[in-house]
Each structure stands twice: as structure tokens, then as C-alpha cells.
Amino acid sequence: MQTDIDPRSLIGRKAYDRNGHKIGTVDEVYLDDATGVPEWAAVRTGLFSRDAFVPLEPSELAENGLHIPYERALIKDAPDFGVGRHLSPEQELQLYRHYSLALPPAPSESPDTDFGHLAGQ
Template sequence: MQTDVDPRSLIGRKAFDRNGAKIGTVDEVYLDDATGIPEWAAVRTGLFSRDAFVPLEPSELSENGLRVPYERSLIKDAPDFGVGRHLSPEQELQLYHHYGLDVALPGDIAAAPPDRDFGRLSGEDPRP
């Protein structure tokens, strides 16, 4: 995905699987705390009203929405960590394995350091 895209612009966009079938709507975007690069999107699937985490790389952004290069069934079966908090390194690793992605992360980091986690952006104001 383009790295110059404002991650907030993803929130509310429709997400589609590799075949063009609608998966749901981007609910939140998770950023790498170390680099600030958007890494994951939580997509409200409508399947039992849950959010499925999808990787933003190698997904593509178009004027129609976010195209995720995976089958809907794989996305539906992604680990469910809930939304609204940081992804732990262990959770991130589970997601990488689920999608068959290389564990190497942006910035040529071979593995996540123990204190690495992922912040989130949502359409909601985080202030109380």
C-alpha cells in the first residue's frame, strides 16, 4: 500500500477481498509505534459483528476502497483480538502467520522487539 496515504483516510472505506467481494468497512487502523507506518486495518465484517485484522501491505488502496489480496474465508478466520487496544508482538506474529506473511517487518527488522506494539487510529475521538 502507498506509504504516503493518511491512515485516517482509510477509516470508513469499504474493504474488498481478492475477488472484489465486499468484506466490510475499515473501522480502525493500527500503526507501528516505532515507525508510524500503518500496518493493520480492523475491518468490521458484519460476520457476527466482529472486526477482522487485515494487513495493509500488500493491500492496495483505490478510489473504490481497500483491496485485500486474500480470500474472504481466510479473512473471516483471522485471529480475533478485539479492537480498541494495542496489538502485542505475539498477536502481531499470529496475524503474520495466519496470512502467510514473512515475519520481517518494515525497516528491515527481522523480528519484533519485546516492547514493540501497535497503536491504533479510529474514527472516534480518543479523549474522554
Template sequence: MQTDVDPRNLIGRKAFDRNGTKIGTIDEVYLDDATGVPEWAAIRTGLFSRDAFVPLEPSELVDGTLRVPFERSLIKDAPDFGVGRHLSPEQELQLYHHYGLDITAPPGPDATFGHIAGAEEDPT
């Protein structure tokens, strides 16, 4: 994803899967505490649904929407860690494995992933 995008500007944007099917609305963005780089987005998948974590890399910001290169069903089945808390290195590894993504080096023992909370709004 573009590195010059302010992660706060992602909150509230619509997200679509690889086929152009709407996934939902970005509620929160999780940053790597060590680098400050946006790593994950929590997407509200429906009015009464939970948030699903998606990786921001290899996702793309296209015409003001987040395009996630995975099927909606895979996204909705992502591990649920709740939102509003840090992601532990173990949780991040679970997410990487869920999406079949390879990471070159596992996060260090002190790596945590903070978040930028989004405004509460109707995700549809």
C-alpha cells in the same frame, strides 16, 4: 500500500477481498509505534460481526477502496484480538502466520501497535 496515505483517511472506507467480494468497512487502523507506519486495519465484517484484522501491506488502495489480496473466508477466520487496544508482538506474529506472510525481522520486545479509532457507523 501507498505510504503517503493518511491512515485516518482509511477509516470508513469499504474493503474488498481478492475476488472483489465486499469484506466490510474499515473501523480502525493500527500503526507501528516505533515507525508510525500503518500496519493493520480492523475491518467490520457485518452489522453484528466482529472486526477482522488485515495487513495493509500487501493491500492496495484502489479507487477509494481497500483491496486485500486474500479470500474473504481467510479474513473472517483471522485471530480475534478485539479492537481498541495495542497489538502485542506475539499477536502480530499470529496474524502474519495466519495470512502466510513472511516477516524479515520479528518485532523487538518493546514493539507495540497502536491504533486510530474510527467513528461508529453502520458498516453495510
């Protein structure tokens, strides 16, 4: 997804599955803690329904809404953690697994000072 998009501009947009079927409306956008880049969206799937979390990275924003490259059934079966709360690392891991996404690299504790070990030590 384009990284120069204001996350607030996604809220209220219609969301569509890979076949162009309407899934619902973007309710919330979740940013990556480390980078501040929009990473997940919670899509309200119906008037009395729940929110389905969808990944923004493989999704595309068009004039008519957010197009998510997954089947409607997979999206509607996504874990629902409720909106308005921070996603824990465990919840994010569940979402990565649900969508069969490659896991992001683990952050290094001190990347500037880790030079490895000398052979033989």
C-alpha cells in the same frame, strides 16, 4: 500499500477481497510502533459481527475502497483481538502466521555498536 496515505482516511472505507467481494468496512488502523507506518486494519465484517485484522502492506487503496489480496474466508477467519487496543507482539505474530507473511526482522538492541566478534575469540 502507499505509505503516504493518512491512516485516518482509511477508516470508514469499504474493504474487498481478492475477488472483489465486499468484506466490510475499515474500523481501525494500526501503526507500526517503531516506524509509525500503517501496518494493519481492523475490518468490521458485518452489523453484528466482529473485526477481522488484515495486513495493509500487500493491500491496495483505490477510489472505491481497500482491496485485500486474500480470499474472503481467510480474512473472516483472521484472529479478532478487539479494536481500540494496542496489538501485542504475540498478536502480531499470530496475524503474520495467519496470512503466511514473512516475519519482519527483529529489531537490533544496539545496531550502531555491534561490530561482531574477531575470529578466534
